[in-house]
Amino acid sequence: MSTTTKSPATRPPAAPPPRRRRSSLASSWSGSDLRPALLFVAPATIGFLVFYVWPAIRGTYYSFTDFKVLSAPNWVGTENYQRLVEDELVWNAFGVTLQYVVINIGAQTVISLGLAVLMHRLTRSMMIRGALLMPYLVANVVVALAWFWMLDYQIGIVNVLLDTVGIDRVAFFGDSAWAIPTIAMINVWRHMGYTALLIFAGLQTIPPHLYEAAALDGSGEVRSFFKITMPLLRPVLAMVLVITVTGSFQIFDTVAVTTAGGPVNATRVVYYYIFELAFSRFEFGYASAISVVLFLVLASVAFAQIKLLRAGESDLS
Amino acid sequence: MSRTRYARLVAAAATVPLVLAACSSGGGGASDDAEGGDSIRYWLWDANQLPAYQKCAEAFTEKSGITVNIEQYGWDDYWGSLTNNFVAGNAPDVFTNHLSQYPQFASQGQLLDLNDRVEADGLDLSVYQEGLADLWVDQEGARYGLPKDWDTIAAFYNAEMAKEAGLTEEDMKNLEWNPQDGGTYEDAIAALTVDSNGVRGNEPGFDPDNVEVYGLGLAGSGGAFGQTEWSMYAMSNGFEYANQNPWGTEFNFDSPEFQEAMTWWRSLIDKGYMPSFEIATSGVSIMETYGAGKVAMVTEGSWNTNAYMTLEGVETKLAPTPVGPAGERASLFNGLADSIWVGTKNPDASWEWVKFLGSAECQDIVAAEAVVFPAVQSSLEIATDAFEEKGYDVSAFTIHLEEGTTHLAPIADNWATLNQNVTAAGEQFLSFQRDADVYTEANEQVNALFD
Numbered sequence: 074m075s076t077t078t079k080s081p082a083t084r085p086p087a088a089p090p091p092r093r094r095r096s097s098l099a100s101s102w103s104g105s106d107l108r109p110a111l112l113f114v115a116p117a118t119i120g121f122l123v124f125y126v127w128p129a130i131r132g133t134y135y136s137f138t139d140f141k142v143l144s145a146p147n148w149v150g151t152e153n154y155q156r157l158v159e160d161e162l163v164w165n166a167f168g169v170t171l172q173y174v175v176i177n178i179g180a181q182t183v184i185s186l187g188l189a190v191l192m193h194r195l196t197r198s199m200m201i202r203g204a205l206l207m208p209y210l211v212a213n214v215v216v217a218l219a220w221f222w223m224l225d226y227q228i229g230i231v232n233v234l235l236d237t238v239g240i241d242r243v244a245f246f247g248d249s250a251w252a253i254p255t256i257a258m259i260n261v262w263r264h265m266g267y268t269a270l271l272i273f274a275g276l277q278t279i280p281p282h283l284y285e286a287a288a289l290d291g292s293g294e295v296r297s298f299f300k301i302t303m304p305l306l307r308p309v310l311a312m313v314l315v316i317t318v319t320g321s322f323q324i325f326d327t328v329a330v331t332t333a334g335g336p337v338n339a340t341r342v343v344y345y346y347i348f349e350l351a352f353s354r355f356e357f358g359y360a361s362a363i364s365v366v367l368f369l370v371l372a373s374v375a376f377a378q379i380k381l382l383r384a385g386e387s388d389l390s
Numbered sequence: 391m392s393r394t395r396y397a398r399l400v401a402a403a404a405t406v407p408l409v410l411a412a413c414s415s416g417g418g419g420a421s422d423d424a425e426g427g428d429s430i431r432y433w434l435w436d437a438n439q440l441p442a443y444q445k446c447a448e449a450f451t452e453k454s455g456i457t458v459n460i461e462q463y464g465w466d467d468y469w470g471s472l473t474n475n476f477v478a479g480n481a482p483d484v485f486t487n488h489l490s491q492y493p494q495f496a497s498q499g500q501l502l503d504l505n506d507r508v509e510a511d512g513l514d515l516s517v518y519q520e521g522l523a524d525l526w527v528d529q530e531g532a533r534y535g536l537p538k539d540w541d542t543i544a545a546f547y548n549a550e551m552a553k554e555a556g557l558t559e560e561d562m563k564n565l566e567w568n569p570q571d572g573g574t575y576e577d578a579i580a581a582l583t584v585d586s587n588g589v590r591g592n593e594p595g596f597d598p599d600n601v602e603v604y605g606l607g608l609a610g611s612g613g614a615f616g617q618t619e620w621s622m623y624a625m626s627n628g629f630e631y632a633n634q635n636p637w638g639t640e641f642n643f644d645s646p647e648f649q650e651a652m653t654w655w656r657s658l659i660d661k662g663y664m665p666s667f668e669i670a671t672s673g674v675s676i677m678e679t680y681g682a683g684k685v686a687m688v689t690e691g692s693w694n695t696n697a698y699m700t701l702e703g704v705e706t707k708l709a710p711t712p713v714g715p716a717g718e719r720a721s722l723f724n725g726l727a728d729s730i731w732v733g734t735k736n737p738d739a740s741w742e743w744v745k746f747l748g749s750a751e752c753q754d755i756v757a758a759e760a761v762v763f764p765a766v767q768s769s770l771e772i773a774t775d776a777f778e779e780k781g782y783d784v785s786a787f788t789i790h791l792e793e794g795t796t797h798l799a800p801i802a803d804n805w806a807t808l809n810q811n812v813t814a815a816g817e818q819f820l821s822f823q824r825d826a827d828v829y830t831e832a833n834e835q836v837n838a839l840f841d
Contacts, residue, residue: 142477143498226669227684247672249821336671337817352470354806355494 129368136362141355153362163363165338166346167370169253173342174321176257181317184265186310189272190298202273205266213263217330220259221246246332249339256327256340268317275309276302304388311382315375322371343367429457430739432728433485435468438696442759446752453746456739476500476731483734484743487535487727489525489799490615490809495729496534497803502730503532507741517750518765519791521798522725529637535727536748537765539756542721542796543622544786545712546698547582547687548680549705551603555581555590555686559707563786567712569627569650575712576658579605582686583663591663598662605663607685608670611816614643614809614836615800618691621722623651625797626714636801639840643812643833649826656820667820680704691724692787693762699782708786719789723796725765763787804839811835 136153138146157163192202208216223229224245232242245255279302287297325344328334334341334349341349343363351360379385434443440462447458461482463471469491475481476495487495495501508515515523518537526535545562552562557578567575583591583605590596591605612619614631629647632638642648658664665685670676677694679685681701689711690698698706711719728747730740746752753764760776770788777784790796802808815832818824 141498142473143500222674224672225674225678226672227665227679228674228682244666244668244672247666247668247670249668332671335817336667336821337814337823349810352473354810355473355498 132361133365135358136365138358140358140361142357143355146358149358153359154366156359157362157366162338162341162346163343166341166343166363169338169340170322170324170342170344173253173257173324174318176254177260177321177324178314178318180258181261181265181268182310182314184261185268185272185313188265188269189276190302192269192273193276194294202270205269207266208263209267211263213326214330216263217259217327220255220262221331224255247336249336252332252336252340256324256331259327260321260324264317268313271313271316272306272309275306275313278309279305307382308385308387311378314382315378318378319371319375322367322374428455428736428739429459430484430734430736430743431482432458432460432743433468433472433482434460434462435465435486436693436761437462437464438693438761439756439759442756442761443747445755445759446747449752449755450743450746454739454742456742458743476733479733481731481733483736483740484728484730484747486538487526487729489724489801490805492526492534492727492729493528493801493803493805496528496532500732501534502732502734502737502740503534504536504730504741504744505531505533507745508533508536511745513745517767518748519723519725519767519770521723521796522727522765525636525725525798525801526727526729535729536744537725537727538747538753539762539765540723540725541692541763542723542787542790543618543689543691543711544721545687545709546680546690546694546706547709548683549707551582551683551686552578552707557581562707562709565709565712566714567623567626568715569623569654572654572658573712576663579658579663579687580661581605585662591661596662598660601662601665603683604665604685605687606658607676607680607688608659608665608667608820609676609688610670611667611813611820613816614641614805614812615722617722617724617799618689620652620655621797622689622711622720623655623714624648625720625722626712626716626718626795627651628714628716630797631800632802635798638800638802639837641808641833641836643815643836644830649829652819652829653826656822659820659822667817667822677701692784695777695782695784695787696761699780708783710786710789719793719795721787721790721796722799723790724799807839808836 135146137148137150139149139152140146188205192205196202211219223231226232226242226244226247231245236242243251245251283301283305284297287301292300323344324342325348328340328342328345329348332340334345344367347360347363347367350356350363432443432447434440440460444460447460451457472481472485481500487501492501507513513536519540522537522540523533526537527533547562549559552559555578561574562578565575565578566573572579577592580591582603583596583601584603585591585597586600586602587595587597588602591598609619612621615621616624624647627647627650629645629651630642632642633640655664659666665673665679673679676685676688676690677697680688680698681704683704695708711721713719728744730737730744734740748765750766750768753766753769754772756762757764757769757773758776760773760780760782763773764770774784774788811832812829815824815828819826819828
C-alpha cells in the first residue's frame with residue numbers, strides 16, 4: 074500500500090512478493106505509524122522502566138553495598154555475595170523453594186491439564202468453567218487464612234473430619250514434613266482453575282477435524298490425547314509453564330500469612346527470607362544480593378524452559 | 391504487642407517488590423497534612439487502645455488547639471510501614487514505640503532526644519512506675535520516649551474447667567513451681583488436662599497421645615524474649631537475660647537456670663499436658679484454641695485481658711504466675727512509650743502531645759477505659775477500678791508491683807538478629823530436634839554479635 078521509494082529498475086525482474094511486504098513494513102516504521110505505535114506501547118514501557126528496570130538497576134547496585142535504608146549505602150564490593158555463599162539459610166531457602174515449586178507445579182500442571190481436557194471434550198457449560206475459576210478470584214491472603222483455619226490441628230474442620238473417620242490428626246502447618254506440601258497444595262487449589270483455563274484456550278486452537286480423522290482411524294480418547302493433544306499443545310503448555318514456574322518461585326504471601334517461615338526453617342522460602350532480612354533486620358544490601366541471585370535463577374529457568382520446550386514454534390501448520 | 395497471626399496478612403501483599411524498589415531519600419522532608427502547622431500525625435498499633443487515645447486527643451485539642459490525627463496499623467504491618475515512611479520522609483510526628491524496636495531506630499538517628507525538653511519543662515519522671523522512664527534512655531544518655539503504659543504476665547484459665555478439676559480460686563492464686571517436679575503448678579496443669587476418654591492428667595490410665603483438653607497452651611518458642619511463653623519460669627528460677635539490662639552484651643541463654651526451666655517446660659509436651667510445637671504452630675492462634683475449650687490455661691500479657699475476658703462461652707479468671715524456687719514470682723515488666731520522629735516539622739507541637747500522653751490527665755482517661763495499665767502511678771487505681779467494674783479481677787497483674795517481682799524487659803542492640811538466632815534454637819529445642827544445649831550454641835552466636 075505504501076509506495077516504496079526504491080526504484081523497481083534496481084531490482085531483479087522477478088522480485089519475490091515477501092520482499093516487497095518486508096519493505097513496506099520497514100517504511101511504515103519510519104512513516105506516520107511510528108507515533109501511534111509509540112503511543113500505544115508507552116504506558117507499558119514507562120511502567121516497565123519505572124517499576125522494573127530502574128528498581129532492578131538500583132537493587133543490583135545495593136547488592137554491592139551495606140545499606141541500612143536510613144543511612145546512605147556503603148560500597149562493600151562482593152562481600153554480600155561471599156556471605157551469601159556461606160549462609161546456610163540461603164541454601165535452605167532455595168532448597169525449600171525448589172521443593173515447593175516441584176510439588177506446586179507438578180500437581181498443578183497435571184490437574185489443570187486434566188481439567189482442561191475434560192472441559193474441552195466433555196462440557197460446554199459456562200457454569201462449570203466459571204466454577205473452576207472461583208478459587209482464583211479469591212485473594213491470596215484470604216485463601217491462605219481460610220485454609221489456615223480449616224487445617225488447624227485442634228479446631229480445624231479438616232482435622233475434625235479426619236478424627237471422625239478414624240485417621241490421626243495432622244499438624245499440617247506445624248510439622249516440618251507437611252508444611253511445604255500443605256502450602257503448595259493450597260496454591261494448587263487456588264491456581265488450578267486459572268491454569269486450566271489457559272490450557273483450555275490452547276486446546277481450542279487444535280482443529281477439531283484432527284480428532285475426527287483420528288477417531289475414524291480408530292484412535293481412542295487416550296491415544297488421541299497423547300498423539301494429537303499433547304504435541305499440538307506444546308507451545309501453549311510451554312508458555313503456561315514459564316509463567317507458572319516463575320510465579321511459583323515467588324511464593325510469599327501464603328507463607329507470610331500462615332507459618333512465617335517456621336517450623337524452624339521448614340518454610341523459609343527465598344522471598345520470605347529476603348523480606349525478613351530487609352524489613353525486620355534492615356539488611357537491604359544483603360537482601361538485594363539474594364534478590365539478584367533469585368532473578369538470575371529465574372531468568373535461566375525461564376530461558377531453559379523456552380529452549381527445551383521449543384516454545385517459539387508450533388507443530389500446527 | 392498483639393502478635394496474632396492474622397496481622398501478618400497485612401504485611402503480605404505489597405512488600406516484596408519493594409526489596410528491589412526501595413528508594414533512599416534518607417530522612418528529612420515533607421511532613422504531614424499540616425494546615426497552619428498545628429496538626430500532627432500520631433501512630434499506634436493496638437486497635438483496642440484506639441478509642442482511649444482518641445479521647446485523649448480530643449482533650450488535648452481542646453486544651454492546646456493542636457489537632458492530632460491518629461492512624462492505626464496492625465502490629466506486623468506497623469514496623470515495616472514506619473521504616474518505609476522514615477525513608478520516604480513521611481513518618482508520623484509522634485508514634486507508639488516498643489522496647490525491642492527503639493534501639494535500632496535510635497542508632498539510625500530517627501528519634502528525637504527528649505532530654506532537653508524534659509529538663510526545660512521540669513518534668514517529674516518519678517510519677518511513673520519505677521524503672522519505666524529509664525528504659526528509654528540509651529547508652530549515651532539520650533532519652534527517646536515518655537512511658538505511657540506497662541504490662542505484666544499472668545495465667546488466664548478457664549474457670550469452669552478449673553472447678554471440674556477440683557481447683558479453687560484460692561488454689562490457683564497460690565501455685566508454686568520448680569524445675570524438678572513442677573510443684574503444685576504442674577499438678578494443677580495435670581489436673582486441668584483431659585484425654586479423649588475423660589481421664590485427667592493426674593489420674594492413672596491417662597493417655598498422653600490422645601489429649602482432648604491441654605492443661606497449658608503453647609503459643610510458640612518465644613524467641614529470645616519469651617515474654618508470655620517462658621520468661622516467668624526462667625526468671626523465677628534466677629535467670630537474667632544478660633550481664634546487664636538495659637544494653638546487655640553477654641547473654642545467659644547458656645545458664646543452667648535458663649536451661650533447667652526450659653527443659654521442664656518442654657517436658658510438659660512429653661507428659662501430654664501441653665500441645666506439641668507442631669500442634670501449636672499449626673494452630674490459628676492460642677486465643678482461638680483456648681476459646682474453643684481445647685486448652686484450659688494460657689500464660690498471657692495484661693494487654694490481652696479484654697480480648698480473653700470477652701471470649702464467648704468461656705469464663706476466664708486470672709492467676710498470678712507461680713512462685714519459683716527462689717521463693718518469688720517473676721514477670722517481665724514491659725512498657726510502651728511515645729517517641730518523636732527526628733524529621734517532624736512540628737517538634738514543639740509533637741512534644742506537647744507526647745507530654746500530654748505521658749501526663750496523669752491523659753493516663754486517667756486511658757485508665758478509665760480499662761484496656762491497659764497506665765504508666766503514671768496515680769492513674770493505676772482508676773484502671774484497677776475500671777477493670778473491677780467490668781468484673782475482672784486484675785490483681786494477678788498488679789501483685790508483681792506490690793511484691794516487687796517485676797523484671798524490666800531486656801533491651802539490647804542487634805535485637806532482631808539476636809532474636810532470630812535464639813528463635814531458631816528454641817524451635818529446634820521445642821520440636822525435640824535438639825536438647826537444651828542448642829541454646830548454648832545460640833548464645834555463643836549471640837555474644838559474638840557484641841564482640
